[in-house]
Amino acid sequence: MQKLLAGALCIACIAAPGRAQSIFTVAGGGSDEGRPATYATLIDPHDVAVGPDGDIYIADTDANRVRRVDADSGLIRTIAGDGGGEYRGDGGPAVGASLYRPKGVAVDSAGNVYIGDTTNFAVRKIDAATLKISTVAGKGDDTPADGVRATSAFLGFIGDVEVDAQGAFYFFARNRVWRVHPADGRLRLIAGNGEFGSGGDGGSALSASFGTVNGIAVDHVGAVFVADQTARRIRRIANGIVTTFAGGGSSRDDGVPATQAEIDVFDVCAGTGGEVYISDGRDRIRVVEPSGILRTIAGKAFSSGTTGDGGPASEARLTQPKGLAVDGVGNLLIVTSDFSYTPGFSFDETDPNRVRRIDRESGVITTIAGGTPPPSGEGGAAINATLSAPEGIDVDDAGNLFVAELQRHLVRRVDAATTRITTLAGTGKRGYNGDGIPAISADLFTPADVVVAPSGVFYISQNERIRRVGLDGIIETIAGTGREGDSGDGGPATSAQIENVRGMAFDAGGALLLADAHNHRIRRVDLESGIITTIAGVGTAGFAGDGGPATAARLSNPWGVAVDSAGNVFFADRGNSRVRRIDVVNGRISTVAGNGTAGYSGDGGPATLASLKCPADVAVDSEGTLYIADACVGRVRRVVNGTISTYAGSGSLSGSSGDAGPALSAAVGAPEALALDADGNLYIAQSDEIFQRFAIRYVPKCRALIAPTLSSPADGANGVSTVPRIAWSPVKGSFRYDVFVDTVSPPRVIAEANVTGGSFSPANLQPLTTYYWKVVAKGDLYCTPTRTSESAVRSFTTATSCAAPGQFSGQ
Numbered sequence: 001m002q003k004l005l006a007g008a009l010c011i012a013c014i015a016a017p018g019r020a021q022s023i024f025t026v027a028g029g030g031s032d033e034g035r036p037a038t039y040a041t042l043i044d045p046h047d048v049a050v051g052p053d054g055d056i057y058i059a060d061t062d063a064n065r066v067r068r069v070d071a072d073s074g075l076i077r078t079i080a081g082d083g084g085g086e087y088r089g090d091g092g093p094a095v096g097a098s099l100y101r102p103k104g105v106a107v108d109s110a111g112n113v114y115i116g117d118t119t120n121f122a123v124r125k126i127d128a129a130t131l132k133i134s135t136v137a138g139k140g141d142d143t144p145a146d147g148v149r150a151t152s153a154f155l156g157f158i159g160d161v162e163v164d165a166q167g168a169f170y171f172f173a174r175n176r177v178w179r180v181h182p183a184d185g186r187l188r189l190i191a192g193n194g195e196f197g198s199g200g201d202g203g204s205a206l207s208a209s210f211g212t213v214n215g216i217a218v219d220h221v222g223a224v225f226v227a228d229q230t231a232r233r234i235r236r237i238a239n240g241i242v243t244t245f246a247g248g249g250s251s252r253d254d255g256v257p258a259t260q261a262e263i264d265v266f267d268v269c270a271g272t273g274g275e276v277y278i279s280d281g282r283d284r285i286r287v288v289e290p291s292g293i294l295r296t297i298a299g300k301a302f303s304s305g306t307t308g309d310g311g312p313a314s315e316a317r318l319t320q321p322k323g324l325a326v327d328g329v330g331n332l333l334i335v336t337s338d339f340s341y342t343p344g345f346s347f348d349e350t351d352p353n354r355v356r357r358i359d360r361e362s363g364v365i366t367t368i369a370g371g372t373p374p375p376s377g378e379g380g381a382a383i384n385a386t387l388s389a390p391e392g393i394d395v396d397d398a399g400n401l402f403v404a405e406l407q408r409h410l411v412r413r414v415d416a417a418t419t420r421i422t423t424l425a426g427t428g429k430r431g432y433n434g435d436g437i438p439a440i441s442a443d444l445f446t447p448a449d450v451v452v453a454p455s456g457v458f459y460i461s462q463n464e465r466i467r468r469v470g471l472d473g474i475i476e477t478i479a480g481t482g483r484e485g486d487s488g489d490g491g492p493a494t495s496a497q498i499e500n501v502r503g504m505a506f507d508a509g510g511a512l513l514l515a516d517a518h519n520h521r522i523r524r525v526d527l528e529s530g531i532i533t534t535i536a537g538v539g540t541a542g543f544a545g546d547g548g549p550a551t552a553a554r555l556s557n558p559w560g561v562a563v564d565s566a567g568n569v570f571f572a573d574r575g576n577s578r579v580r581r582i583d584v585v586n587g588r589i590s591t592v593a594g595n596g597t598a599g600y601s602g603d604g605g606p607a608t609l610a611s612l613k614c615p616a617d618v619a620v621d622s623e624g625t626l627y628i629a630d631a632c633v634g635r636v637r638r639v640v641n642g643t644i645s646t647y648a649g650s651g652s653l654s655g656s657s658g659d660a661g662p663a664l665s666a667a668v669g670a671p672e673a674l675a676l677d678a679d680g681n682l683y684i685a686q687s688d689e690i691f692q693r694f695a696i697r698y699v700p701k702c703r704a705l706i707a708p709t710l711s712s713p714a715d716g717a718n719g720v721s722t723v724p725r726i727a728w729s730p731v732k733g734s735f736r737y738d739v740f741v742d743t744v745s746p747p748r749v750i751a752e753a754n755v756t757g758g759s760f761s762p763a764n765l766q767p768l769t770t771y772y773w774k775v776v777a778k779g780d781l782y783c784t785p786t787r788t789s790e791s792a793v794r795s796f797t798t799a800t801s802c803a804a805p806g807q808f809s810g811q
Contacts, residue, residue: 022661022662022663022664022699022700022780022781022782022783023648023658023659023661023662023663023666023668023697023698023699024659024660024697024698025383025656025659025695025696025697025698026382026383026401026414026419026683026696026697026698027382027383027385027387027390027401027403027414027421027695027696028382028383028385028386028387028390028694028695028696029383029386029656029693029695030376030377030383030384030385030386031386032076032376032386033076033077033078034075034076034077035075035076035376036074036075036076037056037069037074037075037076037355037368037369037370038074038367038368038369038370038371039371039376040067040076040369040370041351041353041370041386042058042060042063042067042337042351042353042354042355042369042370043060043061043062043063043353044061044062044337044338044353045058045059045060045061045322045323045335045337045353045354045355045370046059046061046102046103046104046322046323046335046337047059047103047104047105047116047160047267047322047323047325047335048105048323048324048325048333048334048335048355049105049106049107049113049325050107050325050326050327050328050333051068051107051111051113052107052109052110052111052328053071053111054071054327054328055068055069055070055071056068056069056071056325056327056333056355056368056369057069057079057105057107057113058105058335058355058369059102059103059104059105059115059116059323059335060081060102061101061102061103061118061337062101063081063083064081064082064083064084064085064098064099064100064101064102065078065080065081065082065083065099065102066078066079066080066081066094066099066102066105066113066115066126067079067369069355069368069369074368076369078095079094079095079113079126079131080094080095080097080099080102080113080115080124080126080133081094081095081097081098081099081102082095082096082097082098084098084099085098085099085100085101085119086098086100087100087117087120087122087139089133090124090133090134090135091132091133091134092132092133093131093132093133094113094126094131094132094133095131097124097133099115099117099120099124100117100118100119100120101117101118101119102115102116102117102118103116103118103158103159103160103214104116104118104158104159104160104161104162104171105161106161106162106163106169107163108163108167108169109165109167110128110167111128112125112126112127112128112167113125113126113128114136114161114163114169115161116158116159116160116161116171117138117158118157118158118159119157120138120139120158121138121139121154121155121156121157121158121173122135122137122138122139122155122158123135123136123137123138123150123158123161123169123171123180124136135151136150136151136169136180136182136185137150137151137153137155137158137169137171137178137180137187138150138151138153138154138155138158138173139151139154140152140153140154141154142154144173144174144176144178144187145187145189146187146188146189147186147187147188148186148187149185149186149187150178150180150185150186150187151185153187155171155173155174156173156174157173158171158172158173159171159172159213159214159215160172160213160214160215160216160227160267160323161216162216162217162218163218164218164222165220165222166181167181167182168180168181168182169182170190170216170218170224171216172210172213172216172226174192174194175192175193175194175195175196175209175210176189176190176191176192176193176194176210177189177190177191177192177205177210177213177216177224177226177237178190189206190205190224190237191205191206191208191210191224191226191237191242192205192206192208192209192210193206193207193208193209195209196209196210196211196230197209197210197211197230198210198211198228198230198231198233200242201235201242201243201244202241202242202243203241203242204240204241204242205237205240205241205242206240208235208242210226210228210230210231210235211228211229211230211231212228212229212230213226213227213228213229214227214229214265214266214267214322215227215265215266215267215268215269215279215323215324216268217268217269217270217276218270219270219274219276220270220272221238222238223236223237223238223270224236224237224238225237225245225268225270225276226268227265227266227267227268227278227279228265229264229265229266231244231247231248232247232248232262232263232264232265233245233246233247233248233263233265234246234247234258234263234265234268234276234278234288244259245258245259245276245288246258246259246261246263246265246276246278246286246288246294247259247261247262247263247265249261249262250262252301254294254295254296255293255294255295256293256294257292257293257294258288258292258293258294259292261286261294263278263280263286263294264280264281264282265278265279265280265281266279266280266281266321266322267279267321267322267323267324268324269324269325269326269332270326271287271326271330271332272326272330273290273330274290275287275288275289275290276288277297277324277326277332278324279321279322279323279324279334280296280299280301280321281320281321282299282301282302283299283300283301283302283303283304283305283317283318283319283320283321284296284298284299284300284301284318284321285297285298285299285313285318285321285324285332285334285358296314297313297314297332297358297363298313298314298316298318298321298334298358298365299313299316299317299318299321300317303317304317304318304319304320304338304352305317305318305319305350305352306318306319306336306350306351306352306354306367306371308365309356309365309366309367310364310365310366311364311365312363312364312365313358313363313364313365314363316356316365318334318336318356319336319337319338319352320336320337320338320352321334321335321336322335322336322337323335329360330360331357331358331359331360332357332358332360333355333356333357333368334355334356334357334358335354335355336352336353336354336355336356337352337353337354338352338353350371351370351371353370354367354369354370354371355367355368355369355370356368375405375408375410375412375423375428377421378421378422378423379420379421379422380420380421381419381420381421382401382414382419382420382421382696383419385421386694387403387405387408387694387695387696388405388406388407388408388694389405389406389407389408389672389687389694390403390404390405390406390672390673390685390686390687390694390695390696391404391406391448391449391502391672391673391685391687392404392406392447392448392449392450392461392503392504392673392685393450393673393674393675393683393685393696394450394451394452394458394675395452395675395676395677395683396452396456396458397454398416399416399677400413400414400415400416401413401414401416401675401683401696402424402450402452402458403450403685403696404447404448404449404450404460404461405426405447406446406447406448407446408426408428409426409427409428409429409430409443409444409445409446409447410423410425410426410428410444410447411423411424411425411426411439411444411447411450411458411460411469412424414696423440424439424440424458424469424473425439425440425442425444425447425460425467425469425475426439426440426442426443426444426447427440427441427442427443427444429443430443430444430445430446431443431444431445432444432445432465432482435467435475435476435477436474436475436476437474437475438473438474438475439469439473439474439475440473442467442475444460444462444467445462445463445464445465446462446463447460447461447462448461448462448463448500448501448502448503449461449501449502449503449504449673450504451504451505451506451512453506453510455471456471457469457470457471459478459504459512461501461502461503461504461514463499463500463501464480464481464482464483464484464497464498464499464500465477465479465480465481465482465498466478466479466480466493466498466501466504466512466514466525477494478493478494478512478525478527478530479493479494479496479498479512479514479525479532480493480494480496480497480498480501481494481495481496481497483497484497484499484500484518485497485498485499486498486499486516486519486521486539488532489523489532489533489534490531490532490533491531491532492530492531492532493525493530493531493532494530496532498514498516498519498523499516499517499518499519500516500517500518501514501515501516501517502515502517502558502559502560503515503558503559503560503561503571503572503617504561505561505562505563505569506563507524507563507567507569508563508566508567508584510527511524511525511526511527512524512525512527513525513535513561513563513569514561515558515559515560515561515571515572516537516558517557517558517559517574518557519537519539520537520538520539520540520541520542520554520555520556520557520558520575521534521536521537521538521539521555521558522534522535522536522537522550522555522558522561522569522571522582523535534551535550535551535569535582535587536550536551536553536555536558536569536571536580536582536589537550537551537553537554537555537558538551538552538553538554540554541554541555541556541557541575542554542555542556543555543556543573543576543578543596545589546580546589546590546591547588547589547590548588548589549587549588549589550582550587550588550589551587553580553589555571555573555575555576555580556573556574556575556576557573557574557575558571558572558573558574559571559572559574559615559616559617560572560615560616560617560618560629560673560674561618562617562618562619562620563620564620564624565620565622565624566584567584568581568582568583568584569581569582569584570582570592570618570620570626571618572615572616572617572618572628572629573594573615574614574615574616576594576596577594577595577596577597577598577599577611577612577613577614577615578591578593578594578595578596578612578615579591579592579593579594579607579612579615579618579626579628579639580592591608592607592608592626592639592642593607593608593610593612593615593626593628593637593639593644594607594608594610594611594612594615595608595609595610595611597611598611598612598613598614598632599611599612599613599633600612600613600630600633600635600651602644603637603644603645603646604643604644604645605643605644606642606643606644607626607639607642607643607644608642610637610644612628612630612633612637613630613631613632613633614630614631614632614633614670615628615629615630615631616629616630616631616670616671616672616673617629617671617672617673617674618674619674619675619676619682620676621676621680621701622678622680623680625638625639625640625680626638626639626640627639627647627674627676627682629671629672629673629674629684630649630671631670631671631672632653632670633649633651634649634650634651634652634653634667634668634669634670634671635647635648635649635650635651635668635671636648636649636663636668636671636674636682636684636699646664647663647664647682647699648663648664648666648668648671648682648684648697648699649663649664649666649667649668649671650664650665650666650667650668652667652668652669653669653670653688654667654669654688654693656668656669656686656688656693656695656697661782662782663699663782666697668684668686668697669686669687669688669693669694669695670686670687670688671684671685671686671687672685672686672687673685679701679703679732680701680703681698681699681700681701682698682699682701683696683697683698683699684696684697684698684699700733700735700780701733702733702779702780702783702784702787703732703733703779703787704733704787704789705731705732705733705734705777705778705779705787705788705789706731706732706777706789707731707777707789707790707791707792708728708729708730708731708734708737708775708776708777708789708790708791709728709729709791710726710727710728710773710774710775710791710792710794711727711728711729712725712726712727713726713794713796714796715794715795715796716794716795716796716797717796717797718796718797718799719797719798719799720796720797720798720799721798721799722764722765722766722767722798722799723761723762723763723764723765724761724762724765724796724798725759725760725761726739726741726759726760726761726762726773727758727759727760728758728759728775728791729758730757730758731777731789733779733780733787734777734778734779734789735756735778735779735780735781736753736754736755736756736778737754737755737756737760737775737776737777737778738750738752738753738754738755738775738776738778739751739752739753739755739760739762739773739775740773740774740775740776741762741765741771741772741773742771742772742773743769743770743771743772744772745772745793745795746772746774746793747771747772747773747774747793751763751773754778765798766798767798767799767800768797768798768799768800769797769798770795770796770797771795771796771797771798772793772794772795773793773794773795773796774790774791774792774793774794775790775791776788776789776790776791777789777790777791
């Protein structure tokens with residue numbers, strides 16, 4: 001969030017040198033592609049399958065992707081889906097296609113992958129040889145019936161998909177079980193009369209009714225098993241007859257016939273030895289042995305969790321087991337998931353969205369994909385790292401970018417010189433394990449903001465505490481008791497109660513301001529005396545007090561806070577859909593943006609008449625321009641002389657598109673935090689809870705350019721190579737350079753346009769020839785007007801050499 005004491009940041013020039021653009025990413029936006037699968041983030045996965053080579057395929061449902069874990073390396077990659085949640089891409093590479101909540105995945109003996117593309121109402125296939133995707137069932141208009149071409153039928157929601165030894169695939173749609181053999185591509189009705197129910201056991205499968213079916217399996221003799229969640233049974237279809245195979249009883253014990261048991265079924269899988277595995281919604285995996293007896297092999301009833309790796313599966317805890325698969329040697333794979341899980345807000349503190357494996361011989365359970373990864377990209381380029389809800393950012397005087405990762409409980413820094421990202425505070429575990437220890441060993445509790453003092457000391461807001469990290473790296477609490485509440489004004493800040501501090505900033509006197517959201521106050525901590533006071537708000541949510549003392553006003557969930565060069569305090573009054581200002585001279589409060597109605601309107605008019613929605617942060621530059629993170633409309637707004645406009649963001653709340661393009665066309669997700677460097681360049685921390693895409697974006701300020709300074713060759717130099725390296729000093733605000741080289745002065749020939757660095761080597765020049773050169777710096781393409789500035793003209797004379805035919809000669 002924007003701070004008064006921000007310094008100049010050079011990261012943008014390093015991360016994307018010389019690129020003409022209005023917005024680009026400087027941190028985050030990386031992925032777990034190609035990393036160990038246990039480091040990957042899965043989003044409510046539903047199914048798993050094993051290929052003929054042992055590779056593991058995962059239907060990563062809410063990520064709208066299918067992912068593959070390499071059997072040899074353990075690395076994970078996306079093989080289908082771009083995360084878009086649409087229907088497109090048939091005929092092209094599967095990785096570039098769009099899926100919509102795929103819940104089923106299966107692999108045939110040739111390595112072709114079948115996907116139950118649930119919300120697209122289709123079964124899609126990835127060809128093993130070409131890796132191209134096509135639709136093999138659904139998306140037509142015909143009523144599905146026996147013999148109808150599968151691609152001509154309208155099927156509705158598709159769940160699980162399965163393949164048999166002959167290469168045919170099975171799926172459940174329209175309350176029926178269907179089979180399609182690729183040889184003829186036609187629907188074959190296996191079971192179901194199309195009615196919702198659970199009747200027909202003991203009779204013709206075609207006359208039976210089925211309820212909600214999440215899983216299908218086919219055993220080695222061709223019997224089909226259906227996990228009928230509504231009937232709470234596993235039903236078996238063989239020789240045209242349907243029977244109950246497991247469930248339908250009242251016993252919750254092990255060691256009973258499967259048909260006497262009570263089971264909350266989700267998926268079913270046929271083993272290699274005649275056994276049948278069932279994922280029981282009561283947090284356990286059951287197996288029906290060939291004898292028909294049921295027993296539990298993993299998990300504890302009604303006891304969710306992720307514990308037990310490395311030990312017996314029977315002692316492990318599972319969370320909502322869903323998809324099942326058996327690999328070529330009989331090991332059982334289990335998908336566990338919780339769609340409501342958000343990293344950082346689980347009491348368990350460990351991501352339940354994972355794939356686990358039970359070794360057939362030893363019975364030991366391990367996680368093979370998903371889980372709780374370490375900080376992504378640590379020590380590497382920040383732009384390749386993944387971030388997790390970066391809701392606070394700041395820039396120090398050396399140009400280093402600080403990021404508070406709320407969901408991963410870390411504070412990280414992007415080095416201005418190297419652009420590498422490292423962790424400064426936090427272990428990745430949510431909590432509090434004491435002060436007086438190295439910050440890197442301290443547990444943090446959902447850090448929402450970070451601010452850096454000129455000394456290099458930085459402060460972290462973590463819900464009910466404010467903590468300080470000194471130059472020695474030791475962490476201490478400077479405000480808050482760790483318990484929610486609203487107390488302590490006039491006394492030591494360490495004895496005060498604060499609640500959900502979302503934003504911080506330094507005021508003109510160097511005191512620390514806190515947006516104490518749940519107490520509906522702006523509070524001030526004097527860092528010399530340690531005393532805390534309230535400067536705005538009475539502690540009761542509401543809207544009142546404009547024109548009067550800020551201490552008598554009512555606020556509603558103040559979020560971000562900033563201070564202008566005069567010392568006036570601005571804050572995002574999120575619950576009131578306004579931005580308000582506290583006058584430094586008289587302490588009176590006023591509204592400077594927002595009419596109190598949540599929405600998006602008013603561009604081009606008075607800011608006080610505009611609608612804002614969930615304003616999350618504010619920033620004010622040295623010229624008094626106000627920037628607002630209008631989070632719930634996916635935009636950053638700007639107020640200049642009381643007039644509001646949109647500065648960045650297309651309004652899309654998902655994705656991070658638009659790099660190298662105009663900021664107004666970019667998707668910036670939900671912008672949660674802002675920071676300005678000393679040059680007025682804006683940094684945006686964006687969150688995208690839907691697809692878990694988080695990044696820090698950069699929008700350079702439009703500015704006049706100074707002339708480039710030429711460095712080599714020296715003016716008038718003789719004996720220069722016919723392939724010289726000509727160089728200049730980069731100009732602040734310039735993203736590209738045109739290099740002119742000619743035999744006349746001033747030079748008229750552009751040897752190279754839009755150079756993105758600080759040097760260029762022209763093609764072979766003529767020997768013993770005097771050349772004149774200059775460099776024209778060009779500003780951002782999307783600034784109006786686009787500014788340019790040209791250097792002085794220099795000359796050099798080449799040495800004796802032979803020019804290559806057809807190369808640049810300066811003519």
